[in-house]
Amino acid sequence: MRIRAFPMTMDERYVENIWSLLKNAIQEIQKKNNSGLSFEELYRNAYTMVLHKHGERLYNGLREVVTHHLESKVRQDVLASLNNNFLQILNQAWNDHQTSMVMIRDILMYMDRVYVQQNNVDNVYNLGLIIFRDQVVRYGGIRDHLRHILLEMVVRERKGEVADKLSVRAACQMLMVLGIDSRAVYEEDFERPFLSQSAEFYRSESQRFLGENSASVYIKKVEARINEESERAKHYLDESTEQRIVAVVEEELIQKHMKTIVEMENSGVVHMLKCQKTDDLHCMYKLLGRVADGLRTMASCVSAHLREEGKALVNVDESGANALNFVQSLLDLKDRYDTFLGKSFVNDPIFKKMISSDFEYFLNLNLKSPEYLSLFIDDKLKKGVKGMTEQDIELVLDKTMVLFRFLQEKDIFERYYKQHLAKRLLLNKSVSDDSEKNMISKLKTECGCQFTSKLEGMFKDMSISNMLMEDFKNHIQTSGTSLYGVDLSVRVLTTGFWPTQSSATCTLPLAPRNAFEVFRRFYLAKHSGRQLTLQPALGSADLSAIFYGPRREESETKEKADGPSSSTPTSASANGPRKHIISVSTYQMCILMLFNTRDRLTYEDIMNETDVPKKDLDRALQSLAMGKPTQRVLVKSPKGKDILPSSIFAVNDSFTSKLHRVKIQTVAAKGESEPERKETRSKVDEDRKHEIEAAIVRIMKARKTMQHNLLVSEVTEQLKSRFLPSPVIIKKRIEGLIEREYLARTPEDRKVYTYVA
Amino acid sequence: MDLGEDVSSLFGKRSKTSSNSTVNRSRTKGTEEAPTVFNQKKCNAWFRQYSTPSSPDTIGPEGVEMFCRDLNVEPENIALLVLSWKMGAKQMGYFTLQEWLLGLTDLQCDSLAKLQAKLNYLHSLLLDSSHFKSIYRYAFDFSRDKDQRSLDIETAKAMLGLLLGRQWSLLNSFFQFLDQSRYRVLNKDQWCNVLEFSRAVDVDLKNYDVDGAWPVMLDEFVEWLKVNRGESNIQ
Numbered sequence: 004m005r006i007r008a009f010p011m012t013m014d015e016r017y018v019e020n021i022w023s024l025l026k027n028a029i030q031e032i033q034k035k036n037n038s039g040l041s042f043e044e045l046y047r048n049a050y051t052m053v054l055h056k057h058g059e060r061l062y063n064g065l066r067e068v069v070t071h072h073l074e075s076k077v078r079q080d081v082l083a084s085l086n087n088n089f090l091q092i093l094n095q096a097w098n099d100h101q102t103s104m105v106m107i108r109d110i111l112m113y114m115d116r117v118y119v120q121q122n123n124v125d126n127v128y129n130l131g132l133i134i135f136r137d138q139v140v141r142y143g144g145i146r147d148h149l150r151h152i153l154l155e156m157v158v159r160e161r162k163g164e165v166a167d168k169l170s171v172r173a174a175c176q177m178l179m180v181l182g183i184d185s186r187a188v189y190e191e192d193f194e195r196p197f198l199s200q201s202a203e204f205y206r207s208e209s210q211r212f213l214g215e216n217s218a219s220v221y222i223k224k225v226e227a228r229i230n231e232e233s234e235r236a237k238h239y240l241d242e243s244t245e246q247r248i249v250a251v252v253e254e255e256l257i258q259k260h261m262k263t264i265v266e267m268e269n270s271g272v273v274h275m276l277k278c279q280k281t282d283d284l285h286c287m288y289k290l291l292g293r294v295a296d297g298l299r300t301m302a303s304c305v306s307a308h309l310r311e312e313g314k315a316l317v318n319v320d321e322s323g324a325n326a327l328n329f330v331q332s333l334l335d336l337k338d339r340y341d342t343f344l345g346k347s348f349v350n351d352p353i354f355k356k357m358i359s360s361d362f363e364y365f366l367n368l369n370l371k372s373p374e375y376l377s378l379f380i381d382d383k384l385k386k387g388v389k390g391m392t393e394q395d396i397e398l399v400l401d402k403t404m405v406l407f408r409f410l411q412e413k414d415i416f417e418r419y420y421k422q423h424l425a426k427r428l429l430l431n432k433s434v435s436d437d438s439e440k441n442m443i444s445k446l447k448t449e450c451g452c453q454f455t456s457k458l459e460g461m462f463k464d465m466s467i468s469n470m471l472m473e474d475f476k477n478h479i480q481t482s483g484t485s486l487y488g489v490d491l492s493v494r495v496l497t498t499g500f501w502p503t504q505s506s507a508t509c510t511l512p513l514a515p516r517n518a519f520e521v522f523r524r525f526y527l528a529k530h531s532g533r534q535l536t537l538q539p540a541l542g543s544a545d546l547s548a549i550f551y552g553p554r555r556e557e558s559e560t561k562e563k564a565d566g567p568s569s570s571t572p573t574s575a576s577a578n579g580p581r582k583h584i585i586s587v588s589t590y591q592m593c594i595l596m597l598f599n600t601r602d603r604l605t606y607e608d609i610m611n612e613t614d615v616p617k618k619d620l621d622r623a624l625q626s627l628a629m630g631k632p633t634q635r636v637l638v639k640s641p642k643g644k645d646i647l648p649s650s651i652f653a654v655n656d657s658f659t660s661k662l663h664r665v666k667i668q669t670v671a672a673k674g675e676s677e678p679e680r681k682e683t684r685s686k687v688d689e690d691r692k693h694e695i696e697a698a699i700v701r702i703m704k705a706r707k708t709m710q711h712n713l714l715v716s717e718v719t720e721q722l723k724s725r726f727l728p729s730p731v732i733i734k735k736r737i738e739g740l741i742e743r744e745y746l747a748r749t750p751e752d753r754k755v756y757t758y759v760a
Numbered sequence: 761m762d763l764g765e766d767v768s769s770l771f772g773k774r775s776k777t778s779s780n781s782t783v784n785r786s787r788t789k790g791t792e793e794a795p796t797v798f799n800q801k802k803c804n805a806w807f808r809q810y811s812t813p814s815s816p817d818t819i820g821p822e823g824v825e826m827f828c829r830d831l832n833v834e835p836e837n838i839a840l841l842v843l844s845w846k847m848g849a850k851q852m853g854y855f856t857l858q859e860w861l862l863g864l865t866d867l868q869c870d871s872l873a874k875l876q877a878k879l880n881y882l883h884s885l886l887l888d889s890s891h892f893k894s895i896y897r898y899a900f901d902f903s904r905d906k907d908q909r910s911l912d913i914e915t916a917k918a919m920l921g922l923l924l925g926r927q928w929s930l931l932n933s934f935f936q937f938l939d940q941s942r943y944r945v946l947n948k949d950q951w952c953n954v955l956e957f958s959r960a961v962d963v964d965l966k967n968y969d970v971d972g973a974w975p976v977m978l979d980e981f982v983e984w985l986k987v988n989r990g991e992s993n994i995q
Contacts, residue, residue: 711973735976741949742909748949753956754973 018057021048025061026068028110032103033072042110050113058118065111069131073100073138081139085148090170093149096139097177104131129183136181136188146192149174153193154200160235161204168239175241186243194244198251201232205255212256213263217270219283222290225256258294265291265304272304276343284347298353305343306357312336313365317372326378329369334402337362363409371680373416376407381423384439385432396438404445414694414725415687417454420446421502424458428465429494429541436462450724460500468494471526478525489518495526495535503686509539509589509615512596540619542589545664546596548636550581552656581659585636586666590615590623595636603653606646618676621646626669628652633660634667695728695736703746703758711737711754796870800861803870807860819860821853830872833879838922842882843867845898852903893955896923900951910945913938920954928958930985937981950975 028045031037052061077096084092108115108127119126125133139145153174156166178189186194205228212221229252236245257264264287265272275283291297316332319325340358348354366372380403382388383396391399410416427433440462447455472492479486511519523535587595593613597604604612610620624646628637638655639646698718703709709717714737715730722728737756740746749755808816810823819827828835847863849855869875885891899919904911911919917935924931934954946954953975961968961982968974968982 712971731976731979734973734979738947738949738975742947748952748973753953 018052018055018060021052022060022064024048025052025110026064029065029068029107030072032106033069033076035099035103037103037106045110046112049111053114053118058114058122061111061114062118062124065107065127066130066134069104069107069134070138073134077135078139078142078145081145085144089148089152090167090174093140093145094170094173094177097135097173100131100135104128107131132181132183140177140181140188141192150192150196154197157197157200157235158204161231172239175239179241186241189241194241194247197240197244198247201248201251202255205252209256209260213260218264218267218272219270219275219280219286221264222283222286225252225290226286228252228256253293257290257297261291261294261297261300265301272301273308276305276308279339281343281346284343285349288348288351298351302353302357305354306361309336309340309358309361310365313361314368317365317369319369326375327382329372329375330379330403330406333362333366333406334399337402337405359409362406363411366406366409367411370412373410373412374419374680376403376410377416377419377423379403380420380442381427384434384442385427386434388434393438397441400442400445404449407446407449412687412726413450414690415683417450417725418502418683418687421458421461424461425501425541428461430543457500460497464496464500465494468496471495475522475525479521484521486518486521487514489514491515491518491522493519493522493526496538507540507616507619508537509593509613511537511539511589512593515544515592539589539593539615544587544589544592546585546587546592548583548585548595550583550654550656550658552658554581554657554659582663583658583660584664586664587627588623588667588669590619591627591667594620594623594627598637598654603651605648606650606652607648609652610648618678622669624652626667628655630668633662634665636665636667691726691728691732692736694722694725695733696740698722699733699736699740700745700758703756706758708749708755708757711756714756798865798868799870800865803861803864804857806870806872807855807857810855811857817857819855824853824855831876831879836922838886839879839882841899841902841922842885842895844902845895846882849902851906896955897952899923900948908945910947911951913944913946916946916951924955924958929963930958933985933988934981937984940984941977941980943977946977950977953978 025045025048028040031040049061052058077100081089081093081096104127108131111127115126118124124130140149153171156168156171159166160168175189175193178193179186182188182190208228212224216224229249232248232252233245236242236248240248267274272284272287274280275287287301288298291301313333313336316329316336319329344350344354344358369375380400383391383399383403388396407413407416424439427439433439443455443458446458475491475493478484519537526535527533585595590613593615594609597609597612601608606624609615609624610617613620615623624637624639626634628635628639629644635655636658637652640651640653695718698721699714702714702717702721711734715733718733719728719730737746741748741756744759746756747759749757807819810819810827811817812820812823825835828837828840833839843863844852844855846866847855847859849859849863864870864875867875867878867881869878886895899922900911903915903919917938920931920934928934957974957978965982965985970979
């Protein structure tokens with residue numbers, strides 16, 4: 004068998020024939036008449052042409068035929084249908100084209116593999132796409148009309164009308180495919196105009212919505228639109244459009260109107276906050292979270308409103324101020340906003356931080372906040388807290404600690420806390436040692452040991468005093484010493500631990516005075532070298548009193564209603580002398596004992612004989628003479644609110660009380676009076692001076708030299724857990740230390756200090 | 761403002777006599793002397809012309825006054841301050857023998873004539889910036905009351921006028937500020953910083969650095985000045 008060499012040359016006629024054959028076939032395919040064609044024959048012919056180096060001719064011929072067909076037939080058909088089923092016709096044309104191109108490609112596959120590769124031209128299928136794109140889809144009238152129709156469909160759908168979604172989808176897919184390896188065709192021919200039309204649309208819609216609706220309704224509508232556009236893009240346009248169209252909606256409906264939405268009268272953020280609309284706030288939060296700065300806009304609106312609310316609570320004037328209400332209202336406010344934080348703002352750190360800084364801001368606007376906080380805690384730690392279980396109290400105290408953290412002047416709080424604790428311990432008012440210690444450990448966690456070590460010292464003094472009294476009682480019994488009829492109980496306080504009291508003394512009545520001397524001798528025998536000073540401001544006394552006068556008149560109705568209750572177990576018959584035990588303060592004891600020898604005394608007399616400081620004397624007399632009828636052990640004349648030097652006091656012979664033991668309440672503690680407050684402030688300022696200087700010296704000793712600004716910021720940093728010193732004050736302290744030669748300026752640079760050893 | 765009066769009245773205060781001094785009387789010879797080498801003994805003897813028998817090693821305020829007259833120099837002349845500085849004199853109005861010898865030996869003067877010839881030189885020392893600073897600082901300790909740490913404000917103003925009167929245009933404003941302030945004394949740190957301030961800060965205060973670690977008093981001065989010039993909104 005002889006293998007014949009393949010004929011390498013072909014004559015022109017032969018080539019022409021092959022080409023005609025192929026051309027015809029292609030045309031038939033395009034006419035959808037492919038059934039009579041032989042795939043094998045056509046493939047072979049194409050193969051032959053390419054093999055004999057006529058690929059170019061084949062390629063160009065292909066291009067011509069396809070172009071011609073699309074130009075003269077397909078395009079015309081499509082143009083004819085412009086106003087009549089345009090999309091369907093176009094889609095049909097597209098499908099037909101794809102089908103035929105697939106077949107054509109199959110026939111010409113050898114050309115694709117060899118000629119196309121070698122010459123880096125578009126492959127058959129892509130070539131077909133390009134021609135279809137340029138000759139049909141992007142042909143002037145068709146291109147415009149296509150865009151127009153697609154956009155109109157969208158408009159209709161947005162209005163809620165029915166539109167031919169499937170055709171739209173098919174058209175969009177076609178455009179995507181026609182981009183070959185990019186989405187450029189889709190983008191230019193459809194998406195871009197679509198997005199800009201949508202922007203227009205939403206621009207006007209936003210005006211309409213805003214004009215008609217409340218914020219919450221607006222938000223829901225926006226969400227609905229976003230969802231709608233999202234769905235549309237996903238299912239009927241191209242998926243990649245979703246992100247872009249949603250961005251357009253967000254821009255037009257949200258971004259551009261953020262402030263308007265947030266600040267809408269009677270329905271915006273402020274309204275939602277006032278009416279506790281946590282869900283609405285949450286919807287707004289989600290919506291605004293979509294755009295840049297949306298949350299910040301919302302947060303600043305919330306913050307402004309919170310600050311206003313806080314300021315209103317905090318700026319109570321002097322007369323109306325009640326520490327307990329003050330703190331409770333702030334706790335309630337915090338609770339409300341914590342709820343918002345959790346439910347509406349999903350614990351977003353932006354909001355969390357902002358709420359904290361707002362609380363810090365307005366809490367410190369009122370300079371009495373530290374005092375009030377201490378009074379509030381004091382109230383919860385005293386006996387007789389009504390309606391709260393231990394757990395309730397624990398919870399409230401934890402919340403109070405949160406407020407405490409916001410205080411800038413913690414050292415002032417410390418001072419008041421010590422005072423109040425001292426009162427609780429000495430007057431035996433603590434509900435329990437455990438709850439006190441619990442509170443102290445909370446403070447320790449916040450403030451460190453320095454704060455709590457003195458408080459713990461106070462507790463120790465109490466227990467030592469108890470033991471001391473035991474010893475003293477034994478001593479009295481065994482030695483038989485007289486205590487002048489006084490049942491004495493002494494608490495010895497170490498000066499450094501307890502809040503400094505004004506060392507005012509008063510003139511004690513003889514019996515207690517002598518009794519105390521007995522104790523003093525006893526104590527100093529045990530601890531020589533110590534000094535004992537009586538603190539009358541902190542003491543209390545129980546006095547046995549007998550009232551000889553007729554009973555106080557009770558109101559008629561009361562007499563009828565509770566007849567039997569008017570007699571007390573140990574009193575004598577209705578008109579006999581009545582015995583009571585009166586619990587009073589030391590000062591009050593001094594006052595009352597005077598009346599054992601005198602019937603009536605003027606204010607001046609009392610002042611001279613007892614030597615009680617005026618402010619305390621006034622308070623004591625008020626409680627004794629001007630309180631509730633069941634407390635009025637003394638009477639004052641003339642009647643009236645004022646205590647004048649000439650006012651006359653006498654025993655209230657008609658004093659009547661249901662109780663055998665009567666506790667005289669001191670006038671309600673509204674906190675300190677102005678002069679007391681000023682004194683506390685100045686003490687605090689003194690202490691601060693020392694603390695600042697100590698900090699400066701500490702830092703300079705360690706660093707030896709330091710630049711001014713650095714030193715100021717270090718000092719501030721070190722002290723910030725106690726209070727916030729201003730840079731001017733720190734500078735003044737530095738100057739003081741320079742003058743006392745602890746520090747000096749370096750000669751080279753006056754802004755740098757050195758430590759002088 | 762008559763600074764001369766203030767400074768001389770200070771000298772006057774120290775000496776407890778009123779000074780009606782004119783500068784005419786000359787106790788020693790106005791004759792020119794032939795230039796001779798410095799003689800310590802001569803210097804010593806010269807000292808004794810002004811000290812008193814009761815305190816032979818110290819020239820007191822009256823002696824100083826006489827010395828000034830002989831020298832033909834007003835007591836408030838700044839040359840005297842420079843001379844005191846050269847001597848390391850501790851107390852205004854007094855020269856100890858040690859101080860006298862120290863200063864005059866350095867200047868190589870053992871007679872009035874020689875010293876008079878050196879007066880220009882003393883003035884010239886003020887032109888050198890670091891000498892001036894040294895003299896300025898010295899002035900504080902020199903003029904203060906030795907049992908006080910700070911300088912009372914009237915004396916301070918007088919000394920400042922003497923030292924800075926011609927070179928710091930804000931001096932008068934500074935005095936006004938002090939008058940209306942609560943400051944009654946100046947401490948050393950404030951004193952030294954006034955000089956630095958006068959050298960570093962422009963009249964228009966534009967380059968005043970708030971973080972410049974200036975003493976609080978100068979911060980307040982700047983604030984006051986700005987308010988007075990209507991440049992500040994702070995009340």
